[in-house]
Amino acid sequence: MTGTAWPPLPEIIPAGVDPAGNTWELRRVTPETAGVVEASVPSEQQAETFHFFTRLPIPLAAFLAADPGRRTYALWRDGTPLACTSVYDGDPQERRVSLGFTWVTPDERGAGANRALKTAMFDALQEAGVSEVWFRADVANLRSCRSLEKAGAERMFVDPEPRVYPDRVSRSVHYRRRL
Incomplete structure (x- = not known):
């Protein structure tokens, strides 16, 4: 189990199999594995992959160190990281967490990796006692908004205040998705 952050989550979470029968699993990203996960998005594709992020999750080792309460997981298939997400802002009284800083490697978009990642994480969070998962997306990130809705999340509100990006x-x- 992971440190003292709530909710308690395992280091490895089974995530099913892909259409070809290959095993998927979520693995907690550590300083030792951060470089391999980060390298799954080639440098020439990072600007597009992280366009809607107000804070970049790279370098990934620094991102991990910046918030000890945030747990970051990568979806792996046969030794290759395909996607990444983080659990943070856990509130045990409300039984609520946020799930975000989610990205899928460019070659895996549309191939089920995001669905597998979210389904496995929802199962693990529910088993750990979480009843609500919150997400934040940019209103212009239609791909992310559609994926959240396909995952059963309900659009709750748009912030009245602007969200400032570097550009x-x-x-x-x-x-919000209720579990």
């Missing part, structure tokens, strides 16, 4: 200003939309 633009937008707004955040918040989603």
Whole structure:
């Protein structure tokens, strides 16, 4: 189990199999594995992959160290990281967490990796006693908004205050999924 952050989660979470029968699993990202996970998004594709992030999760080792209460997991298939997400802002009284800083490697988009990642994480969170998962996305990130809705999340509200990015200003939309 992981340190003192709530909820308690295992280091490895089974995530099913892909259409070809290969095993997927979520593994907690550590300083030792951060470089391999980070390298799964080639440098020439990082600007597009992280365009909607207000804070970059790279370098990944520094991202991990910045918030000890945040747990970051990568979805692996046959020794290759395909996607990444983080659990943070756990509130044991409300039985609520946030799930975010989620990305899928460019070659795996649309191939089920995001669905597998979210389904496995929802199962693990529910087993750990979580009843609500919150997400934040940029209103212009239609791919993310659609994936959240396909995962059963309900659009709750749009922040009235602007969300400032290094190269633009937008707004955040918040989603909730009850477990």
